[in-house]
Amino acid sequence: MSAALAPPDEAGIAAAVLAAAAAGEALAIEGNGSKAGLLRPVQAARGISTRGLTGITLYKPAELVLSARAGTPIPEIEAALAEHGQHLIAEPPDTRAVFGGDRPATLGGIVATNLSGPRRISWGSMRDHVLGVRFVNGQGEILRSGGRVLKNVTGLDLCKLLSGSHGTLGILTEITLKVLPAPEASATVAVPVADLAEGVRVLSAGLGSPFGVSAAALLPDGHGGLAGPLAVLRIEDFAGSVAYRCEKLAAQFPGAVIVAQAPSQALWRAVRDLDALGAARADAIWRLSARPTEGPRLAACLPGRALLDWGGGLVWLAADPTEANHRAVMAAAAASAASFTLFRAPDALRAAVPVINAEPAPLAAIAARVKAAMDPGLLFNPGRMRSGA
Amino acid sequence: MIRLPDPKPEVLARAPEIVAALRAIVPDGPLGHGVISDAHRLKPYETDGLAAYRQPPLAVVLPTTTEQVAAILAYCNRMGVRVVPRGAGTSLSGGALPLADAVVVGLMRMNRILDIDYDNRLAVVQAGVTNIGITKAVEGAGFFYAPDPSSQLACMIGGNVMMNSGGAHCLKYGVTANNLLGLTFVTIAGDVIKIGGDHPDAAGLDWLGLITGSEGQLGLVTEVTVRILRGPEGARAMLAAFSANDIAGQAVDAIIGSGIIPVALEFMDRPAIHACEAFAHAGYPLDAEAMLIIEVEGSVAEQDDMLSRIRDICARFHPISMKVAESAEQSAAIWKGRKGAFGAVGRISPDYLCMDGTIPTSQLPFTLRRIQEMSAQYGLQVANIFHAGDGNLHPLIMFDANDADSFHRAEAFGADILRLCVEVGGCLTGEHGVGVEKRDLMGVQFSARELDQQRALKTAFDPQWLLNPAKVFPLDGLPASASLPMAAE
Numbered sequence: 033m034s035a036a037l038a039p040p041d042e043a044g045i046a047a048a049v050l051a052a053a054a055a056g057e058a059l060a061i062e063g064n065g066s067k068a069g070l071l072r073p074v075q076a077a078r079g080i081s082t083r084g085l086t087g088i089t090l091y092k093p094a095e096l097v098l099s100a101r102a103g104t105p106i107p108e109i110e111a112a113l114a115e116h117g118q119h120l121i122a123e124p125p126d127t128r129a130v131f132g133g134d135r136p137a138t139l140g141g142i143v144a145t146n147l148s149g150p151r152r153i154s155w156g157s158m159r160d161h162v163l164g165v166r167f168v169n170g171q172g173e174i175l176r177s178g179g180r181v182l183k184n185v186t187g188l189d190l191c192k193l194l195s196g197s198h199g200t201l202g203i204l205t206e207i208t209l210k211v212l213p214a215p216e217a218s219a220t221v222a223v224p225v226a227d228l229a230e231g232v233r234v235l236s237a238g239l240g241s242p243f244g245v246s247a248a249a250l251l252p253d254g255h256g257g258l259a260g261p262l263a264v265l266r267i268e269d270f271a272g273s274v275a276y277r278c279e280k281l282a283a284q285f286p287g288a289v290i291v292a293q294a295p296s297q298a299l300w301r302a303v304r305d306l307d308a309l310g311a312a313r314a315d316a317i318w319r320l321s322a323r324p325t326e327g328p329r330l331a332a333c334l335p336g337r338a339l340l341d342w343g344g345g346l347v348w349l350a351a352d353p354t355e356a357n358h359r360a361v362m363a364a365a366a367a368s369a370a371s372f373t374l375f376r377a378p379d380a381l382r383a384a385v386p387v388i389n390a391e392p393a394p395l396a397a398i399a400a401r402v403k404a405a406m407d408p409g410l411l412f413n414p415g416r417m418r419s420g421a
Numbered sequence: 422m423i424r425l426p427d428p429k430p431e432v433l434a435r436a437p438e439i440v441a442a443l444r445a446i447v448p449d450g451p452l453g454h455g456v457i458s459d460a461h462r463l464k465p466y467e468t469d470g471l472a473a474y475r476q477p478p479l480a481v482v483l484p485t486t487t488e489q490v491a492a493i494l495a496y497c498n499r500m501g502v503r504v505v506p507r508g509a510g511t512s513l514s515g516g517a518l519p520l521a522d523a524v525v526v527g528l529m530r531m532n533r534i535l536d537i538d539y540d541n542r543l544a545v546v547q548a549g550v551t552n553i554g555i556t557k558a559v560e561g562a563g564f565f566y567a568p569d570p571s572s573q574l575a576c577m578i579g580g581n582v583m584m585n586s587g588g589a590h591c592l593k594y595g596v597t598a599n600n601l602l603g604l605t606f607v608t609i610a611g612d613v614i615k616i617g618g619d620h621p622d623a624a625g626l627d628w629l630g631l632i633t634g635s636e637g638q639l640g641l642v643t644e645v646t647v648r649i650l651r652g653p654e655g656a657r658a659m660l661a662a663f664s665a666n667d668i669a670g671q672a673v674d675a676i677i678g679s680g681i682i683p684v685a686l687e688f689m690d691r692p693a694i695h696a697c698e699a700f701a702h703a704g705y706p707l708d709a710e711a712m713l714i715i716e717v718e719g720s721v722a723e724q725d726d727m728l729s730r731i732r733d734i735c736a737r738f739h740p741i742s743m744k745v746a747e748s749a750e751q752s753a754a755i756w757k758g759r760k761g762a763f764g765a766v767g768r769i770s771p772d773y774l775c776m777d778g779t780i781p782t783s784q785l786p787f788t789l790r791r792i793q794e795m796s797a798q799y800g801l802q803v804a805n806i807f808h809a810g811d812g813n814l815h816p817l818i819m820f821d822a823n824d825a826d827s828f829h830r831a832e833a834f835g836a837d838i839l840r841l842c843v844e845v846g847g848c849l850t851g852e853h854g855v856g857v858e859k860r861d862l863m864g865v866q867f868s869a870r871e872l873d874q875q876r877a878l879k880t881a882f883d884p885q886w887l888l889n890p891a892k893v894f895p896l897d898g899l900p901a902s903a904s905l906p907m908a909a910e
Contacts, residue, residue, distance in 0.1 A: 094674035095782050095812070117680055146622060157622050159630060160599045175871050181779040182811035183596065183851035185585045185634045186859075186866055187893065188875045192598070192630025196622070213680035236540045242563065242654045244719075270680075273723050321620045323541040345541070345620050371624035388624035394612035399626065401881035405874070417625070 036079030042205040048080050050172035058414045061199035063103055063138030067145055069131045071387045073379045074413050082140045088112055097180050099208040102140025119214035122158045123149030125304045140204040146196030149304035150247035153342040159195035164208035170407030180208045199413040201406040215268035219278050220296040223263040223285040228328035231263040232344035238265040239343050243277040249303045250340035309339040311350030316377040318361045320347040322370035333364035353377045358385050423857050426891050428522035432502055436479055443482045446492045452530055457481040466525050471515035471858055478519030485530045487605055487613055487643040495611025503887050506637040508580030511572040513775050514856025516636055528579050534558050545646045548579025564649045567594035578645050585634030587852035592810035593684045598633040605644035609883045619646055636854050637889035639882040653718035658752040659728055659745040661735040662709035667786035669711035672738045673809045685716040686810035687759055693804035700765030703758035706742045714759055762806050770819030776835045778842030779851035782812045791841055799834040813851035840865050855893045863895050
């Protein structure tokens with residue numbers, strides 16, 4: 033792939049797509065390229081980046097909406113929201129430590145990969161809060177879907193189709209998000225448990241409590257001086273509520289301790305950004321998602337390190353980047369009706385294996401027609417999600 | 422009036438053969454006829470919640486299994502027969518309005534709850550389970566299913582998925598799309614596909630998100646895996662009345678700006694307050710121009726804290742009156758008028774159209790002022806109910822169905838309101854769907870190319886355009902494969 037072209041505006045992106053279409057050459061699409069190592073390597077003659085499209089274009093705190101161009105760095109958006117006491121609901125991860133590199137994720141990249149952090153289990157994913165998009169399709173047309181209001185069911189929801197499509201259906205140029213007030217306070221109830229199965233039971237009890245748990249994770253090796261396995265439940269709300277709810281929760285679990293705001297924030301950042309997984313630099317990383325009660329079984333499918341989030345239903349694994357390990361993950365996913373993603377691996381491995389679950393044949397046929405409807409020249413990110421697609 | 426396509430003569434000519442084939446797929450059984458084709462029994466299926474439009478279908482088929490649904494769709498696809506899916510028939514946008522040559526596939530007999538899993542906080546239900554039925558099944562354990570459209574006693578989860586239904590509590594809990602994990606989806610070719618899973622964010626493209634809210638354009642849904650949530654310790658409401666719409670709007674901004682996320686934040690204008698009070702005797706302030714109902718959740722102490730913060734904020738805007746519920750009973754009384762709003766308006770007017778646009782909340786005062794001006798121009802009364810937290814506006818336009826001119830004026834008034842919603846930065850529909858009602862307004866919100874892109878996606882799922890035809894997409898500009906011949910005007 034040649035160095036990515038970075039047009040300064042949406043019209044430039046559309047022109048580049050038309051040029052690629054005329055040349056019949058595929059495009060590798062990126063923002064800052066911070067997650068280029070995710071899924072399969074893209075085989076494309078040309079590269080195009082949205083990092084030239086920056087800036088917040090609309091922010092109405094009282095209406096809970098923010099629009100920004102796709103190349104706007106996430107930290108810039110988080111800072112603008114923090115000035116008004118608001119935040120990104122889905123708590124997207126900072127993947128720089130996982131994938132290396134020092135450029136931060138862009139809004140377009142986080143939406144195109146639909147990556148969400150610990151708060152997803154209670155407040156929804158990135159895609160849940162995408163209210164509107166502007167994008168360029170494979171014919172170089174600049175189109176919109178959704179809008180800038182919180183409730184909108186007008187027409188087919190291309191916002192959701194494009195979120196998590198990894199740049200295979202369109203190039204996002206501007207995104208409007210629902211945002212919310214950031215909580216006044218937060219704290220964590222940490223419960224030492226005997227094993228992962230008991231840990232998931234604690235997380236289920238927490239999430240099944242009336243106390244509005246906002247995140248629920250399981251750290252096999254503990255954290256910050258607390259021995260593992262450790263089940264952790266986060267409360268975020270007004271200070272009085274956080275104190276009250278943490279006490280009520282802690283009283284349910286023998287040995288529970290309450291982690292105060294600052295160390296609690298550090299703990300959840302470590303879960304969000306996978307520091308808590310403790311993957312070695314050479315390890316591959318897998319992401320599995322299933323019913324939380326399947327979490328312990330999935331976590332045991334490889335001899336490596338594990339981290340469980342989302343009540344136990346999101347399982348991160350780190351182990352040697354071998355095809356045998358990947359086959360073991362795929363077999364475990366099939367046995368637990370889980371989704372799997374080969375999240376990080378050397379190019380040779382991620383090019384050689386299915387990095388996400390296969391689609392049943394009738395859905396694959398629809399997917400091919402949907403791809404043709406959005407990107408008839410098959411220009412965008414060929415091979416990103418599946419080989420030959 | 423909204424134009425509907427002519428029936429296909431070749432399909433009408435084969436009606437007896439089609440009915441016989443459907444009967445072979447869904448025979449009569451203990452629940453009654455599997456297929457309905459006589460004029461008298463078709464009557465209940467000729468319309469939905471948009472009762473101004475009526476058209477009996479060729480037949481109604483009432484399957485009880487996913488396999489039957491698949492066989493019905495495969496047959497219709499082979500024979501080129503149009504299909505109109507139907508849940509409880511409560512759509513306010515005409516989403517379930519039949520066509521003369523269409524087979525209505527009614528899913529109301531698929532009404533079983535298949536699995537409730539409290540540890541994993543999910544339930545698997547068939548499409549014909551009512552919205553309230555899910556909450557009823559899990560409330561004993563303290564859980565609930567969050568989206569709560571006003572029609573929740575009757576409307577079915579399959580219809581909720583197809584319309585991406587909302588409700589009064591979306592600000593905190595989101596709409597249907599935010600509360601689903603998976604679907605059993607049946608394509609027009611009769612393939613049964615599991616979409617999503619029993620966990621969030623399944624790997625691959627977000628088919629779940631695309632199908633949700635697709636108004637029956639892409640396929641049918643027979644089973645739904647929903648997230649169920651543990652309810653809070655308690656909830657309580659307060660009301661605050663103001664002397665002007667824009668002052669109430671400022672109070673809404675201030676509440677949200679303070680960091681409080683109320684579980685519900687409802688706004689009623691003067692005509693709505695009066696209609697509801699006359700109907701429900703809820704004790705609403707009749708001297709107010711605008712009224713807010715604000716609900717918070719938590720322990721009693723947390724409710725007290727939150728309500729006192731909200732009361733302090735409202736006090737800055739010189740309210741005419743405020744009333745904080747001291748008990749669950751008083752909360753119910755505050756909600757009683759709002760929940761009876763549709764009945765209340767029905768009592769003062771023989772008929773009404775319930776509109777459903779969304780606006781940026783800051784545009785509320787301007788929008789309401791314009792609606793009142795239009796009300797005078799059209800000579801029709803309107804009452805406004807507004808989900809103030811999320812900007813979803815429900816103007817109720819009162820008319821007399823026995824007076825054709827009154828109905829036409831009401832439709833034109835409604836269309837003008839929706840154009841206004843788009844003009845101020847909003848959209849044509851917040852939760853009722855496009856259906857037939859707003860089909861011809863789609864060009865107000867979308868460019869021709871944007872509509873073409875959506876149509877191309879529809880074609881990817883339904884190449885012959887047999888699924889719920891003449892809905893959502895304006896009839897001009899349909900692809901050749903859609904073949905909806907029109908009567909000359």
